[in-house]
Amino acid sequence: MSSTLNVVDVEATCWAGNPPPGSVSEIIEIGLTVVDLESAQRRERHRILVRPARSRVSAFCTELTGLTQDEVDRGVSFAEACRLLAAEHDAGRRPWASWGDYDRNQFLRQCRATATAYPFGRHHTNAKLVFTEAHGLRKRPGMARALELAGLPLEGRHHRGEDDAWNIAALVLDLVRRGRWAG
Template structure:
């Protein structure tokens, strides 16, 4: 079994105005084998179609430049490249992300772009399982969990590859405890 530990960033607005639909704008992932060895990485920006101009709030939060988004490919092309990277028809894998947002957002984007989302299964919600594994009263954000496990944050928060890299630290530390 291979594990694909990933994170996404999505369009966002301060206060989330009514009617604004979020779209994935970045995906970052690492492959981890059954022994906890970290393999290849995948990282791409994605050009949104509903709101191609990132809000000031989104640019500040993610530190993603509009010019980089303008040069990026659309969701269907990037996700096809991601599926090819995963090799969805090859050795069995499970996707894993910190929380439920990433999976829900990818399914929403697949629907928006009329793409099948079969490749998102099985999916591990690491945030929910982490709470159970550590017997915590409530779920923890990724940065809090990183500190709780004695790690230091690597890279920038709210950048997909950096968030995925930090998630990998916790995933590998607790490798034999995840349910999938």
């Protein structure tokens, strides 16, 4: 087992209802926390803003994430974000985790749609599933509820990729301390 894990959380363009004609949900923020599983510590915290190419940030999306169109317009392209993940965060070799499968599936969809090389390796852990099983729950909780169940604080703003990755990393480390993390 690798002693280092990337915990990833993405925010994407979204709307209160259906997307406007021609728009698709695109990643606009990638939050990444590097976790040292041996020392059980969150080591690094990163944020990559991504400029959407086929959609705009809606008022609903800004209300949810705090991200604005002006802010993401200063981000990098999706292809550049994937290159940064591979080059600077060892994403192709380092195992990674996210809360649920949304993040992994969004990357797969967007990489296919844009002919961009998928930046991650095969070793992905759905931390929500591990948490659900470790706590003997019937329903899979959202991240904020899981923090409550684990007795951990929500740090930062919910639905902000950088903060969510940091909080998910705390949940992973709680599972490590309980001997329930096999990822």
